[in-house]
Amino acid sequence: MTPSLFRESIPNYEKIPLQMFLERAAEEWPDKVAIIDGDRSVTYREILAQAQSFAIGLAGMGVVKGDRVALLAPNCAEYAPAFFGVLMTGAIVTTLNPSYREREVAHQLNDSGASILIGHSALEEVIALTKPLASGIRETISIGGALPGAKSFEDVIASASGALPEVEIDPDNDIAALPYSSGTTGLTKGVMLSHFNIGANVQQMNNRDEVASFQHDDVGILFLPLYHIYGMFFLIASMAAGSTTTVMARFNMEDFLGLIERDRVTILPMAPPVILGLASYPGLADRDLSSLRWAIVAAAPSSAELQQRGSEALGCLVIQGYGMTELSPVSHLDYAEDGMYEYGSVGTPFADTEVRVVDIEDGVTDLPFGEEGEMLVRGPQVMKGYYNNPAATAETITPDGWLHTGDIVRMNGDRRLWITDRKKELIKFKGFQVPPAELEGILLEHPDVADACVIGKPDDEAGEVPKAFVVAANDNANADDIIDFVKGKVANYKRISEVEFVDEIPKNPSGKILRRVLKDFELAKG
Numbered sequence: 001m002t003p004s005l006f007r008e009s010i011p012n013y014e015k016i017p018l019q020m021f022l023e024r025a026a027e028e029w030p031d032k033v034a035i036i037d038g039d040r041s042v043t044y045r046e047i048l049a050q051a052q053s054f055a056i057g058l059a060g061m062g063v064v065k066g067d068r069v070a071l072l073a074p075n076c077a078e079y080a081p082a083f084f085g086v087l088m089t090g091a092i093v094t095t096l097n098p099s100y101r102e103r104e105v106a107h108q109l110n111d112s113g114a115s116i117l118i119g120h121s122a123l124e125e126v127i128a129l130t131k132p133l134a135s136g137i138r139e140t141i142s143i144g145g146a147l148p149g150a151k152s153f154e155d156v157i158a159s160a161s162g163a164l165p166e167v168e169i170d171p172d173n174d175i176a177a178l179p180y181s182s183g184t185t186g187l188t189k190g191v192m193l194s195h196f197n198i199g200a201n202v203q204q205m206n207n208r209d210e211v212a213s214f215q216h217d218d219v220g221i222l223f224l225p226l227y228h229i230y231g232m233f234f235l236i237a238s239m240a241a242g243s244t245t246t247v248m249a250r251f252n253m254e255d256f257l258g259l260i261e262r263d264r265v266t267i268l269p270m271a272p273p274v275i276l277g278l279a280s281y282p283g284l285a286d287r288d289l290s291s292l293r294w295a296i297v298a299a300a301p302s303s304a305e306l307q308q309r310g311s312e313a314l315g316c317l318v319i320q321g322y323g324m325t326e327l328s329p330v331s332h333l334d335y336a337e338d339g340m341y342e343y344g345s346v347g348t349p350f351a352d353t354e355v356r357v358v359d360i361e362d363g364v365t366d367l368p369f370g371e372e373g374e375m376l377v378r379g380p381q382v383m384k385g386y387y388n389n390p391a392a393t394a395e396t397i398t399p400d401g402w403l404h405t406g407d408i409v410r411m412n413g414d415r416r417l418w419i420t421d422r423k424k425e426l427i428k429f430k431g432f433q434v435p436p437a438e439l440e441g442i443l444l445e446h447p448d449v450a451d452a453c454v455i456g457k458p459d460d461e462a463g464e465v466p467k468a469f470v471v472a473a474n475d476n477a478n479a480d481d482i483i484d485f486v487k488g489k490v491a492n493y494k495r496i497s498e499v500e501f502v503d504e505i506p507k508n509p510s511g512k513i514l515r516r517v518l519k520d521f522e523l524a525k526g
C-alpha cells in the first residue's frame with residue numbers, strides 16, 4: 001500500500017518578525033557556526049551582533065519603518081547581517097541581482113523607491129554607472145571593500161551607538177522583502193512578501209517529520225544567489241533550524257565539490273544545469289560525497305531521467321520542488337522517503353497549501369484529476385501583491401486569494417504534481433527568468449531593427465536560451481551587431497544567443513505578438 005502523501009495542517013503558525021528566527025538561533029546556539037564564507041566562519045552570536053549594530057547605524061542615518069533599502073551583492077558572509085539588520089529597523093529589503101547592468105539596477109532602485117543602497121565593492125563599476133540614473137539613493141554603504149563616496153559596512157557597525165530602534169511589526173501585513181520577479185508577464189515587478197509570508201513558508205519547510213527538511217546538524221551549500229528567493233529562503237530556513245550554510249560567490253564545479261568534502265555538506269540545493277554538469281563531471285566517482293543526505297532541484301523543471309542521473313552521480317536522492325517568488329517561494333516538495341518519491345514530479349503541496357488545476361483559456365473552470373491546466377495556489381505563503389502595481393496584482397491574485405502561477409500542470413488524485421508547460425511566456429535560462437518583452441524593448445532601440453520577437457530556444461545545458469526574430473529596418477542590419485547591442489545593456493543570462501531575420505512578426509488583430517507561432521516554427525526545425 002502506498003503511504004499517504006497528504007501533509008497535515010500546521011495547527012498554530014507563529015506570526016513573528018522574520019529576524020526573530022536569527023535572534024532565537026543566536027540565543028539557543030550562540031557559538032554554532034551559521035555561515036562559512038571561504039576561510040571565514042561566522043557564528044550565530046556574531047551575525048546577530050552585527051545585524052543589531054547595523055540596524056542602529058541605519059536608524060542613525062534616518063532609516064525608518066517602511067523605507068526600502070537595496071542590497072546589491074554576491075553571496076558573502078555580510079549578506080545575512082545586512083539583510084536582518086534592515087529588517088530590525090522595520091524597513092524593507094529589496095534584493096538585486098549582482099549580474100545586473102546599470103539599466104536594470106536603476107529600474108529596480110527607482111521602482112522600489114529605495115533610499116539606501118548596500119553595495120559590494122566588486123560591483124563598483126555598475127554602481128557608479130547607476131548613480132546618475134537612480135536619483136532616490138541618498139546614502140551608499142559598501143561591503144567587501146571601499147566604494148567612492150560610500151560608508152563602509154564595518155564602519156557603520158563600529159560607530160553604532162545607542163539602543164535598537166523600537167519598531168512594532170505586524171507580521172501579517174508588514175513587508176519584509178521586496179525581491180523582483182517578472183511574474184507571469186512583462187518587466188520585473190516588486191513582489192511584496194510579508195514577514196508572515198516567508199515565516200509561514202519556513203515553518204511549512206521545517207515543521208515536518210520528513211527526511212527532506214532542515215535539521216540542526218545539517219550543513220547546506222549555497223551557490224544559488226542570495227538575492228533570489230530560492231537562495232534567500234534556503235538561508236532563512238537553515239538559520240531557523242540552527243544549521244550551517246557554506247556560501248559561494250561564484251559557482252565553480254571543482255570548488256563546489258571541494259567545499260562539499262571540506263565542510264561535510266548534507267543538503268544540496270541545485271538547478272537542473274548543475275545536475276547535468278555533475279552527472280558528466282570527470283572523476284566525480286573519486287570524490288567523497290558521503291556526507292550528503294538529500295538534494296533538491298528546483299527553479300526550472302527537470303526530467304525524470306536527469307533527476308535519476310543526478311541521484312546516481314551524487315549517491316543521494318535528488319528530489320524536485322516547485323515554487324516561485326510570489327509563493328515565498330515553495331508550494332510543492334517531493335518526499336525523500338523510500339516509496340514516496342517519483343522522478344519527474346515536483347511532489348505534493350506543503351501543509352495548508354491548496355491547489356487547483358483550471359482551464360487554460362477561461363482560468364476558472366476546475367478540471368478533473370489527470371487533465372492538464374493552469375495551476376492556481378492558495379495558502380499563507382502567497383504574496384501580498386506587486387509593489388505599487390494594483391493592476392498586475394489583480395491579474396495574478398483572485399479576490400478570494402488564488403494565485404495564478406502561469407504554469408501548466410497535471411495533478412493526480414494523491415495531489416502529486418507534474419509541470420508540463422508554461423502558460424506564461426518567460427524564458428527560463430538555468431533557472432533565471434528572462435522576460436521576452438524586456439529584450440524586445442531593447443531590440444527596438446537599435447536603429448537597424450524595425451520589429452522583434454524573442455522566444456526561448458531549447459538548449460540542453462541551459463534549458464532555454466533567448467533567440468530573437470528580427471525585422472530589419474534597413475540593409476545595414478547585422479546579427480552580430482544586434483547581439484552585441486543587447487549584450488551591453490543586460491545581465492549575462494539575458495543575452496541574445498541568436499538573431500534570425502524574418503519578413504514580419506506574427507501578431508493578433510490587436511497587435512499582440514504571437515510568440516507561440518515562432519516557438520512552434522523553431523521547434524519544427526528539429
